[in-house]
Amino acid sequence: MTNEIIITGFGGQGVLSMGKILAYAGLLDGLEVSWMPSYGPEQRGGTANVTVILSDEAISSPVLDQYDIAVVLNQQSLDKFESHVKPGGTLLYDPYGIHRLPQRTDINVLEVRATEAAIAGGNMKAFNMILLGALLKAHPMVSPETVIKGLEKTLPERHHHLIPMNREAIVKGAELI
Numbered sequence: 709m710t711n712e713i714i715i716t717g718f719g720g721q722g723v724l725s726m727g728k729i730l731a732y733a734g735l736l737d738g739l740e741v742s743w744m745p746s747y748g749p750e751q752r753g754g755t756a757n758v759t760v761i762l763s764d765e766a767i768s769s770p771v772l773d774q775y776d777i778a779v780v781l782n783q784q785s786l787d788k789f790e791s792h793v794k795p796g797g798t799l800l801y802d803p804y805g806i807h808r809l810p811q812r813t814d815i816n817v818l819e820v821r822a823t824e825a826a827i828a829g830g831n832m833k834a835f836n837m838i839l840l841g842a843l844l845k846a847h848p849m850v851s852p853e854t855v856i857k858g859l860e861k862t863l864p865e866r867h868h869h870l871i872p873m874n875r876e877a878i879v880k881g882a883e884l885i
Contacts, residue, residue, distance in 0.1 A: 709764050711849045716757035717781025722836025727758030732858035733850040734762040742770035762849050820884050834877035841881025852878050
């Protein structure tokens, strides 16, 4: 089993964090993992993406041009990466700020209204965990509990009080699929 994933959007949307937490969960599950972030010097507001590979076999290269799964959080990312999803793969996106919907018919397209759910829940910082919960419902490559353990490892201890809120966001994301 190998999952080649790109998560892409603007800096500040939690793109890199979502990839790091997913990669750490893969490590905790004993998988081979690659985590390769890419972001511009702008940080917040600039483009950001992260490639995550989770596999039960050795990973030959972290550099990819085609992905099994793309998680897309803005129009620029949709325009750039929709064509890079392998036929039969999955494109998961939040429609907020998207004015041209995905066009491909040879992939699974999943709309996740994570922005709306985060606003309704009163915490926009949970946006990326809602998306991660939706991703894991569609493709259960690691368990939500392993993701929480990964979150505990990656979050500084002073932020551990946010873990219950993140757990709720992951559950909410799974409900949206």
